[in-house]
Amino acid sequence: MSPNHDSDARPALHRRDFAQAALLAGIAAAAAASRASADDPKPEEKITLAKAVEAVVRQRFGEHLTEDQIKSVVQRAQGRFSSRPKQETSLKNSDEPAFMFQADI
Amino acid sequence: MPEISDNILFAPIREQASQIKERKLSPVELTKAYLDRLDRYGEKLGAVVTITRELALRQAKEAEQEILMGNYRGLLHGIPYGAKDLLATKGIPTTWGAEPYRNQKFDYDATVVAKLRAAGAILVAKLAMVELAGAFGYGKADASFTGPGRTPWNLDYWSGGSSAGSGAATAAGLVSFAIGSETSGSIITPAAYCGIAGLRPTYGRVSRYGAMALCWTMDKLGPMARSADCCGIVLAAIAGKDPNDASSLSKPFSFPEPEEKKKYKMGILKNSTANIQKEVRQNFEESLKVLGQFCEFVEDLELPKLPFGSVVGTIVNAEGAAAFRDLLESGKVKELRAANDKWGGYAGLLLPAVDYLDAMRWRGPMKREMDKLYAPFDAIVSPARGTVALPIDRDFSRAYPGTGGGTAIIPAGNAVGQPALSIPNGFGLNDLPTGIQFTGRAWSEARLIAIAHAYQERTDWHKKRPPFPGKG
Numbered sequence: 129m130s131p132n133h134d135s136d137a138r139p140a141l142h143r144r145d146f147a148q149a150a151l152l153a154g155i156a157a158a159a160a161a162s163r164a165s166a167d168d169p170k171p172e173e174k175i176t177l178a179k180a181v182e183a184v185v186r187q188r189f190g191e192h193l194t195e196d197q198i199k200s201v202v203q204r205a206q207g208r209f210s211s212r213p214k215q216e217t218s219l220k221n222s223d224e225p226a227f228m229f230q231a232d233i
Numbered sequence: 234m235p236e237i238s239d240n241i242l243f244a245p246i247r248e249q250a251s252q253i254k255e256r257k258l259s260p261v262e263l264t265k266a267y268l269d270r271l272d273r274y275g276e277k278l279g280a281v282v283t284i285t286r287e288l289a290l291r292q293a294k295e296a297e298q299e300i301l302m303g304n305y306r307g308l309l310h311g312i313p314y315g316a317k318d319l320l321a322t323k324g325i326p327t328t329w330g331a332e333p334y335r336n337q338k339f340d341y342d343a344t345v346v347a348k349l350r351a352a353g354a355i356l357v358a359k360l361a362m363v364e365l366a367g368a369f370g371y372g373k374a375d376a377s378f379t380g381p382g383r384t385p386w387n388l389d390y391w392s393g394g395s396s397a398g399s400g401a402a403t404a405a406g407l408v409s410f411a412i413g414s415e416t417s418g419s420i421i422t423p424a425a426y427c428g429i430a431g432l433r434p435t436y437g438r439v440s441r442y443g444a445m446a447l448c449w450t451m452d453k454l455g456p457m458a459r460s461a462d463c464c465g466i467v468l469a470a471i472a473g474k475d476p477n478d479a480s481s482l483s484k485p486f487s488f489p490e491p492e493e494k495k496k497y498k499m500g501i502l503k504n505s506t507a508n509i510q511k512e513v514r515q516n517f518e519e520s521l522k523v524l525g526q527f528c529e530f531v532e533d534l535e536l537p538k539l540p541f542g543s544v545v546g547t548i549v550n551a552e553g554a555a556a557f558r559d560l561l562e563s564g565k566v567k568e569l570r571a572a573n574d575k576w577g578g579y580a581g582l583l584l585p586a587v588d589y590l591d592a593m594r595w596r597g598p599m600k601r602e603m604d605k606l607y608a609p610f611d612a613i614v615s616p617a618r619g620t621v622a623l624p625i626d627r628d629f630s631r632a633y634p635g636t637g638g639g640t641a642i643i644p645a646g647n648a649v650g651q652p653a654l655s656i657p658n659g660f661g662l663n664d665l666p667t668g669i670q671f672t673g674r675a676w677s678e679a680r681l682i683a684i685a686h687a688y689q690e691r692t693d694w695h696k697k698r699p700p701f702p703g704k705g
Binding site: 215 | 363366367368370371372393394395416417418419421422423447450479538539540547549550561562564566567573575576577579580582583584585588590591593594595596597598600623629643
């Protein structure tokens with residue numbers, strides 16, 4: 129890969145991305161709940177996409193990353209979750225992925 | 234045999250081959266001369282991982298004996314070359330440019346290496362590269378366990394990536410030609426930054442067997458050499474169907490083209506010089522004057538309005554994270570050199586499968602729209618990169634504020650697997666080389682080479698030699 133690739137616009141959250149975020153938020157909420165149980169009760173914290181992603185990153189890779197690196201991963205991953213560009217044209221149901229599974233060896 | 238002069242070391246393959254065939258040039262002496270230069274200058278350029286001295290001398294002696302006995306195999310017989318260190322070579326370290334793999338060895342040769350051996354070429358070095366071919370978004374030149382690759386035009390500037398050593402070693406006359414790889418820009422960029430020719434073949438033209446996988450559906454292997462003609466000679470030797478790589482195809486590659494066209498039809502993209510360095514634009518405009526001698530132009534073409542950048546990003550991130558999942562999940566990724574590479578891959582592991590699948594679904598419409606754009610033309614011409622080589626000591630994002638990389642032609646072409654060829658077309662800021670790029674429909678490499686060759690017959694940018702290392 130070479131640097132400085134031209135990127136496309138990064139528009140707002142898409143419906144399916146929202147579902148993804150909601151799934152992550154669920155995970156994060158569970159994580160937050162288990163952490164909070166022994167602490168003083170606090171006002172319900174709003175679960176943002178960033179917090180949801182952070183919880184997953186900490187859970188899965190936290191042991192390998194510094195705090196700064198966790199922030200960077202969250203930032204990049206969060207960008208991905210909200211990065212579905214809105215196009216003038218869109219995919220059709222008949223547009224298949226550009227690879228083919230073949231049963232023969 | 235006389236001492237090998239710089240004129241021979243920098244000569245194009247066809248000229249070296251002619252002298253070898255006529256027994257005026259010894260493959261052994263030529264190999265020794267390149268080995269000597271690799272020894273002396275390879276490290277200063279950050280261009281070399283392993284010098285394959287023993288193997289090279291053995292292959293050179295075999296070549297010399299065969300040729301003396303009248304068994305001349307063809308234009309690459311006795312010609313020394315270097316391979317990007319992501320190509321497996323039996324018994325020789327294949328490091329992928331990365332600390333965690335610096336002792337890795339394979340017990341087989343990559344198909345490209347085997348094909349070049351069969352053609353009689355001599356492997357003199359495994360060449361440096363950006364670690365893991367830039368899988369995790371390195372962001373600066375110092376991203377290889379061998380240090381940053383340096384362009385021989387100015388050692389304070391990067392030789393480009395990820396085929397950094399292939400570019401620098403070829404430009405500095407440490408090898409006659411090299412093999413590089415491109416997923417998105419990794420041949421075109423170092424070719425432009427080092428002032429050499431670099432050919433990215435159509436996806437499937439060259440077998441990937443034995444090459445490190447960064448992105449199975451986008452990785453391509455191709456030649457980097459002194460001229461377009463040299464690239465054609467090498468591509469002819471390495472192209473073809475390989476049973477070990479299901480993506481390879483046996484499309485004919487007729488090189489040189491049987492009949493040279495008198496006039497080529499060339500497209501120019503709208504905004505292809507927007508937001509690029511002034512000197513790059515000026516050189517591009519000068520090149521168009523030369524090309525105008527044998528091309529007719531159609532201007533103001535537009536790339537299809539499709540998400541090339543994000544599709545390439547999504548596919549590379551997903552496939553790269555899968556390819557190196559063990560490295561990421563073990564935490565050994567922190568042994569990589571560039572700060573960004575120590576964490577950049579983790580985000581790829583979180584990428585939703587449907588995003589990857591949708592990115593792959595986009596490639597069908599993209600192929601059709603790009604082919605529609607390209608069909609009326611022999612090629613579309615553009616600056617290879619929007620700037621000259623980037624300084625070693627700065628993050629890429631801060632290297633040239635206010636200028637960009639040019640149009641989205643690099644990700645667009647790579648998303649759809651089209652070929653591209655970059656050749657030098659002048660000098661820009663700090664006397665660093667600039668490049669011009671020809672892109673075409675799938676399987677049109679021979680046409681791109683013919684156009685670039687016609688340009689190089691009318692110019693001498695490809696004959697310029699860099700100040701480093703000076704007189705050998």
